[in-house]
Amino acid sequence: MKRTLLAAIAAFVTLVAGIGLVQYQNLGAAHAENAPAAAPGNPGTPGRPLPEAAAVDQDAPYFEACAREGLNESECVGRLIWFKATAGNDRFHTYTFQQRVGVLVDWFRVLRSDQRDDRFWAWGIMNDPSCCKPGDPDCPAKTADETFGFDWCPGDDVLLKYVGKPGYVDPACGLKDAALDADDPHSQGGKLDQRHSACDLKFGTSTGALGIRKFPNPRFDAEKWKKLNGSMATWAGFNAAKSEQTGIESDQRVSKLADGSVEPPFLIGTACGSCHIAFDPLNPPADPAHPKWENLKGLIGNQYTRMSELLVSGMPRSSLEFQMFAHARPGVTDTSAISNDQINNPGTINALINVAQRPVFQGETITKWRKTNTCGTEKDESKCWCEPGRNNKCWLQSTRNDDTTPVNLGGQKVVLPGVHHILKGSEDSTGALEAVQRVYFNIGSCSEQCWINHFSDMRQVDPQQRGFNQTSFDIGQCRRDCPNFRAIEDRLQTVLDFFASAESDESDLYAARANLRKAGNPSENYGRADLVAGLEAEFGSGAVGRGQSVFAENCARCHSSIPENTGGAFKNRDFAAPNEAHPRKVRADFLGNDQSTPVTEVGTFRCRSLHSNHEAGRLYMGYQSDSLRQRPMVADIPERNTLKDGGRGYMRNISLVNVWATAPFMHNNAIGPEICGKPANKENNFDRVRYVDADGKLLAEQPECLRFDPSVEGRFKLYKLSMHDLLNPKERGIKRTLTNADLLIDVGIRPLDGKTEKPLLGFGQVKIPAGSSVGFLNGLEHKQLVADLFLAKRDPAKLEASGKKDLVPTLQAIADDVLKNPARFAEILREKRDFLKANYLTCTEEIENEGHRFGEDLSESDKKALTAFLATL
Template sequence: MDASSGDPGLSAPRDEPQGGLTEAGTPLNKRDETCFPAEQRNLFGDLDMVAGPGGTLHRFDYRTNGEITRDARNAIKGKNTWILWGEGNDVFWNWVQQHGYGLTDFLVLVDSRNRGIRFAKFGLMNQPGMKAQTDRAKRLLGLYIDQADGERIKLQQPADDIDPDTRALAARPPFGKHCRAFDPWDEDQYAKVLAQLPDDGLDSNVYGYPSGIVGLRLMPNPDFFGKTEAAEKARDYWKTRIEDAPGDPYYSDISVNADPELVRPFRVSMSCGFCHIAPHPLNPPSDAEQPEWSNLSTTIGDQYWNPVSTFGNLKKPDSFLYHFLASQQPGTIDTSLVSTDHINNANTIIPVFDVPARLDRALLNPPEEQSSDNLLVPQIEDQPAGINPRHTPRVLLDGSDSVGIFGALSRVYLNIGAYSEQWKQVQNSIVGFTPQRPFAVATALKNSVFWRTADKYRIPYLAAFFTYVSSSDSQSITRPMHLADTPIGKPIVEAELADAAQGRRVFVENCAICHSSKQPAGFTLEFSRDWSSKDAADGSKLTLPMDFAEWEDFKKSDRYVEYVEQIATLAGHAIDPRQDPFLRDNYLSTDIRVPITLVATNSARAVGTNAMRGQVWDNFSSETYKSLPAVGEVPFFNPFSGAPTDAWGNNDAYAPPGGGPGYYRPASLISLWATAPFLHNNTLGEYTGDPSIAARLKAFDDGMDKILWNAKRATSTFHLPGDLRGRMALADGDRGFIYRTDRPTWIDFPARFIRPLLEGVIGPFWTSVLTTYLWWGLAIGAAVLAFLGRPRHAGFVFAVLAVLGAAALRASRIDTVYPLLWLAPAAAVLIAALLWFAASHKRWTGRVSFALFAVASLVASLQATAFIDGRKGDLRIGPFPTGTPVSLVMNMNPAAPVGDVLEAAFGLTRGLLRIRKDSLGDGPAWDAFRAEAAGPLMRVSKCPDFVLDRGHWFAETLPDEDKRKLKAFLKTL
């Protein structure tokens, strides 16, 4: 059955251009797809410099015989889309700013006073041609926004950007008269505000205004500037709270920037470039805070992007949620951060390399069956359109994107907020703890102008950008970036050429089975625990073991020896890896899903569940993916079991579900020298925070040594933040990097978000039950009994309360922390006895008892309502002790058996209460929490695998000399 069958998703709200209203009800002008034309001018020609003969860098050449063809123009439009286009997601990020539980605010993030430290602190790229504005007297509506650095802000169009039809410079797309988003409250005043914003020459109706950070653009907020009474109140409230307030409370006071009533003047649009544009490995800036466009690459992926300072910029280090984001390393992002799968499972912001070769490999891998929902997503891999099954590359590291590269790009925009009107309906954004529903492509096509614009134009343009091959050198913009093409790297590569040539042989014999897109004809991989009994003469089909423990035995098998002979023949010989036909147009990955039990790295990303049947990404994963078998038991290190570990540091195992989870596709090894730290979560190798070539090589050396020599992981003196080994005794037994909190922390939410938080999980009705209906019902019942009841009836109520109280104490075992709590049910028993026996003839005692019940119920209702409405202050759950593994708490599975979930909640509560009761410090606090909470939380963990830097031990048995030569070869890729 297709995911959309019986799904009410088609009734999801229309997006703003189609519906003509904001979520807050501000009227908008309706617009269609023609209102969002792609910028066609080659304004970012200096971005993505490519190496020519001898390593000389030059612009990518889009010309053929001196002209820019239609395909080349589409590629330029795709590049501009990648850098600029948010697909209307400013609607979603505005919701996050205003209603996102006080986690992040992008208007705070773009604070111009941070321009000098944006790369160092946030890993973000300053837009060239702009400068800081730090003068409080020059704030715009109370905001510090980067300003133009004279005419340098204007994006420059090269003289050869000629339209062959007009024989003139390609022009900016015309602005449609019916395409204005909304009518402002006052044309002159609105124009004055817009005149103060920086202008880089783009169509502000489509792309807004530059924020000063590449990938983030400012869009005027109709709920602030609109012609409505609510917008007028919003402007007045903003002026009082921000513009006229002493100091700058918007940037420093959580009660101000986490106020859900505070409507911002600007919404922030996010493009793909926000995460993917970074310093160019071949041409890094001398000062990362002041890059030129030529110092940046759109395809390398931002290895320096900092999750906690970007997506948690309103949180402080004493917040557990701060450490949740801090546990995700620079250059990674949890793609299920908003559509949470209840697993802390960040993955690398991947570089986009050699897409044409990747598509070639996809056509050789087995095609995948698609549902009718999947087929609503266009594809570029196969012809004719609509063919089923489809050939598809893998984009996400777990191989779940499996409807084609078109669908993968569409899902990326969904995941950064496109058509959030439906996205928010099918999940409880950010918080989770409710069942997901599929985001329905059919609904998006019906109700979203932005989605249709992407389908018709923007995604095809992106595909053209990544696949267009320049006629001048027959390579795409996603070509490899070779160390030998740098002044620093060239002599290093030349000095190691002999070793690299020998290392090439080691690579072909040991690594190419996963890390080469060029394979013997008919190459197919299967995985089985019965691999040794498979027919050795089955063509080019290889059956690999499911488990890493059997890898060395497999390599000794006749079938693998035969494969090595075949791949060696295909690879041939090359003295200089820089002139190697086998490496040219080689994606250096098979893109085939491999069981996590064989890869043996941290399994958190592999067992993500968002693409399973019925989950939020259902429409973007194939039927083949949804039918994948379970991988069986995954070994891992359990820090709480006390059991001895095996040779690889594991002492426990868990079994992920079938139906998709449990696999990784091999990473490409292209430009490996430039992309350390390694593994899917960037945890293996030293993080330098420095984009220089020397620093990249330092990170490569450290990371590659740890890949090739497992022992170097344990003996390394470099420890990432959150790795407490050697710093605290509680972590000394960890068999790898487990991110632990380095101080006492609280799960905290600002007071005004307590009601939305609870309503998001249990719904408005049950929230009202807990705050009003229950207590008023009890109060009314008690009031009636005050007139009709007898003392024995009151005694029965007290007896019931005693039983319920005793049951709650024993079930939760909170009495083991506070034994005196037994006085409450004991007192209730005593009162019941008195009412039954000593006062049974005194009717007034029953009336007084029920009257007190009624009053207590009303008081409880008032207190509960005050708490839920935030009148009792912020919500702070804790303290979680120093040394708490973040994933122990964040991986709690709400769909686990109810009894286990309750025991986990009770255990967590007991642990926190023990710490608070005895005011325990570091060490004893962790011991108390561990004793009460660790076991129950592990039983409900969706992924109990916490060691982040383990696995990929395939080179462990190679001779040291082979490892050294392999490393020299990998450096040349």
């Protein structure tokens, strides 16, 4: 997680210890149990176990959705995997995350059934329509004791029997795979099914929240659980802070969530859908807390999710982990939060709309593993590997520039010449299939086998030791050692087929309004012409036509996927024209060229463009194309002297398809009103005030946030307000994220005198006052700072030789100050802020809603016209 300041303080203590004052005790625990063995056998073979039949078919609503959307077999299987497959990350989210990374998830707080009605408003997650609250009419579970306080969901009649017992067969074992792809080298012309066992997809059953899945814990001890919690229906003792028992202040950050001494009844995993499943703009629910299956889609992206708050739900607000991670806006999460790169760079959940029309890029040099049917004479497994027990099922690592992207369009395979640029900084750029695979790493799959030990240990400040920096994990080794990797990899094409299915088709405003009207009067018609007439009544006569011209003149160079040299002049373009070659005639223009633009040109919050996890030698190096990594860093970013790596400082131009439904704007949802849930349980109210004055201080009077409103007209209202802020930068106000609670951080040694903790040598707890800059605390390169402080005191000549001669006097003064009075640590940070910002901060940007001033100089009528036109796309 974003624990950089906590680590910085720990590091300072290490520095002090090196000079002879204090020793730091690292408090951590590791769960020693190995991951379960892979399920035996291949799909369709007698070796694969079959799951027990449940009373209620949990797959039924998924297949009904496939029929409703007209999905074919492959698309439907891909959808099921996207919604359900955790690929074994239940271990990560139950043990590894807490004990290796040190951040606590309180799953009961998030998923407790007695707060099901408040769950969406608190956490922004989608309630599963098939699940029910124990005790409700027609719910198979009559009391919460039967479900350990969770919802009852289809399949639980089987799953609950295995809580505390071995022998559970995962429902994924019963997956009926899509037909073989004859072009896959491993299928030998579609004749041989060599896909890894579907059991290792690991579906489990729903927790009551879509995309969050549960598995029975065979190590659960019912008697111990009841003694700890008082009943089976609550986790009150398991998630309670230890301070409730001891009265010791620092114990508020300690609970059974952390140590593994008591096993919970469930292991909790997450599927990709946990962030991407959301309400259908064409058919939103009447009550967002109680959606129906027809109100949900799997690719739109959840613009309400508070995944960041969910992942620190077991931490008190006074902890640095909570403050540093739980500051992202709804619908925004930091994809490098767990694989910490010490850059404050959260981004929105990608809306996967009209995926088949997304631009691809030819000729990029890419080093990756590619499928083959032989390794020939190559014996080095780090370069080529054939899976044992299979018939010429091999992968070869090579560097090429001729990669393509196969897409299934309604049963017709189309091969696109090139690869996509997926994430906002083009980090995932080795191919769409690989990008899907990497998502599973990001949500915890294969952590122990593959990548957790390649993290940078935020407490390790010795450059000579392992964990000082990130290292790149070996994708080939991961494939060999992690069965879940192979289970997903063998089905990546089916997931990509789902991405290109009808479920990703555009959701136009006129169609959404038509559905509303037909619900009240089936005979009423409403088409694009009616939408245009309504928009022009609101924004002015001829507004849509004029807006199209404004768009062509000012926006299309970045927000059209069809350049003028192939599609003709923008001024003559129908940007809503269909692709006549597409089976469903979806819009031809993706309305974004996915080109990398210097962030200095766009001017938006640049921290996201400084991502580093895909740089050479870092964790996800294997998922960025060589071409993008080797491009020069943007020349005029302020951090150029601090960040040495190339390829940074760019953002891709996003698509504007259905922008009416996805406001607020920008990669951090910062341009437009702040949105919030206003839950009934005030302990789960995570809203932050963001507006500051010219000095960066919070305004006494803050604009009220808008409550989540996924209705058609609610989305349109938010779109209009966001467009106003976008086109009128001077009226946006200034947004900056500050801590909203005092941070209490234990460091050094605090001996216990009765129930009172007394710091040794005056250095026991650091208090960082509320109102501190989140970006500064996240971005401080404490490891390099501590290493330089040590050298400044012990070997300044070495520091001078590294080109930091001018820094030595200030570093020596900081070290002396810490040595004389360690308790002044927080004050020292504030006093030396300018020095640290100039030399040890990964991103110096503080204002989150700056930039994208294109359109600022338009006339008021043209701004209205542009707003009207974009609402038609």
